[in-house]
Amino acid sequence: MHQTPVCRRIVLLGAGRVAQHLGPALWRAGHAVTHIWSRTPASAAALAAQVPGAVPVTSLALPAADLYILCVPDGAVSAVLATAEFPPGALVVHTAGALPLAVFAAYPAVRGGVLYPLQTFSAGRSIDWPTIPLCVEAATAADQELLLQVACSLSQVVELVATPQRQALHVAAVFACNFTNHLLGIGHALLQEAVLPFGLLEPLIRETVHKALAHPPFTVQTGPAVRHDAATLARHEAMLTAHPSWQQIYKQLTASIQGQQEPQPSNNELPPRL
Structure with missing residues (x-):
């Protein structure tokens, strides 16, 4: 080149x-x-x-x-x-x-x-x-x-x-790296409170990243938010009462997920779950 x-x-x-x-x-x-x-x-x-x-x-x-x-x-x-x-x-x-x-x-x-x-x-x-x-x-x-x-x-x-693209890339990198690491930190802290090892999440984290790299991430979204599982969402929010800032993050991310188009099942398959 x-x-x-x-x-x-x-x-x-x-x-x-x-x-x-x-x-x-x-x-x-x-x-x-x-x-x-x-x-x-x-x-x-x-x-x-x-x-x-x-x-x-x-x-x-x-x-x-x-x-x-x-x-x-x-x-x-x-x-x-x-x-x-x-x-x-x-x-x-x-x-x-x-x-x-x-x-x-x-x-x-x-x-x-x-x-x-x-x-x-x-x-x-x-x-x-x-x-x-x-x-x-x-x-x-x-x-x-x-x-x-x-x-x-x-x-x-x-x-x-060029500068505008690089600045957009930097914002994307903050979401993909810094914010993701912060969310992993919250998961780590919650497991510490429950006296559970963080290693339990490792296979899940690896699979999530592999899927996000293999497909447009929004199309492989899983979890209670994308399923509009109101009962589970309410339970989770109640469990986060002692951590109001994390509870607010949970609510905002739930709203953001639900604001995106949900993945469409193919071949009569159900959407992926967690």
Whole structure:
């Protein structure tokens, strides 16, 4: 699809969870991560120790490089851009799903871009980079091509995604990942109260995810809400009286499920149940 990736000199700004995974991955892909900056010097030093050749720096007067990658919280991107001293015309990208490319408009001395990895990053978890979708955006064709080459050196799933689509993707990811994890947390807490192991839910969780990946998820919806099982719904709501915020979530999700078109049985089969 693109030319064989060439070694790029890359500076990482930030040493948090994204940088902790991205830095070593870039080195393994053949790039030279030359410097790592963090507002916490110990964090920059710790990450540099994991990336051969990388030098931790405390100054934002940055050395020359082919690419500068901002791995800082969304709210810190503008502050770093305003404070850092990039070489004139530097190509600087952020890794955020929700921030527009236009965040760079106030800084005409740099060329802006986006390299957004669609994954959740946690300490102690390994990342299978070739499978991670990487979303690329840039203002010029030349910068786009450079970012595509870097992205393709890391992943086999690389897409050009403009800001509006990427922001929609980020919202979808919050529903699919963050909200789902919160709901799993509620399930975990309820089982703890009932003195039952969370592992009882594992086969159910796996089957739910497998079906949602194999079919449009709304078409394989199960449970008392989609069946309009009023008696069971009322029982569940009563059991959640001690947790009014969870009870409200239960009611809102029930209403949302019932607001979607119900799955249509085929071959005289009943809808799937839970």
